[in-house]
Amino acid sequence: MLTIVASVSTAVADWAGWHFVWRHENTNENSEPNKHTATSIFLSYYLPFMPTLALILGPNKLGVYNAGFSFVATTVLFAVMAIVTGGVAASAWSVRRRQIEEKESRELIGQKDTLPDYAFQHLPWTTAMLAICSFFWFYLLLF
Numbered sequence: 001m002l003t004i005v006a007s008v009s010t011a012v013a014d015w016a017g018w019h020f021v022w023r024h025e026n027t028n029e030n031s032e033p034n035k036h037t038a039t040s041i042f043l044s045y046y047l048p049f050m051p052t053l054a055l056i057l058g059p060n061k062l063g064v065y066n067a068g069f070s071f072v073a074t075t076v077l078f079a080v081m082a083i084v085t086g087g088v089a090a091s092a093w094s095v096r097r098r099q100i101e102e103k104e105s106r107e108l109i110g111q112k113d114t115l116p117d118y119a120f121q122h123l124p125w126t127t128a129m130l131a132i133c134s135f136f137w138f139y140l141l142l143f
Contacts, residue, residue: 003074006136007052010085013129014044017092020122026114043084051077051140075141082137089130096123 018040023033036044051074056062058070099113099120106113115123 002136002140003052003055006081006133006140007048009129009136010048010081010133011045013085013126013133014048014088016122016129017088017126018044021092021115021119021126024116024119027116028112029116047084048081051081078137078141082134082141085130085137086134089127089134092123092127092130096120096127 018036023035025034027033054070054073054077057064058074059065059067060070095115099115103113113120
């Protein structure tokens with residue numbers, strides 16, 4: 001059950017980050033938001049459910065493969081999800097910090113921010129959601 005919660009939470013956090021923040025990166029009010037790529041769809045919506053799939057196909061549910069394979073698969077996938085979500089959260093935090101630090105410099109040379117103000121306002125809570133998901137995946141990995 002905890003794996004399903006972690007998978008769904010990660011997919012929701014990825015969707016929120018994309019919908020409220022990253023699709024608006026390097027756009028202006030006259031251009032349309034960025035589109036999802038096949039890679040981002042895979043990483044955001046398929047990869048988070050792979051640990052759940054590994055458990056469902058294991059001996060406790062469908063029995064497609066044995067307990068050893070299920071243990072190794074879930075351990076590897078928990079580690080991958082913990083690292084990926086933690087890395088994305090750290091990257092988003094870095095973007096936010098850099099955006100704040102370089103604001104005056106960009107204004108001096110007339111360069112626009114990479115994120116519009118409305119997207120920048122959503123960055124802290126979407127980053128926090130991903131960081132929480134990362135901690136959750138690490139918890140599942142360690143316990």
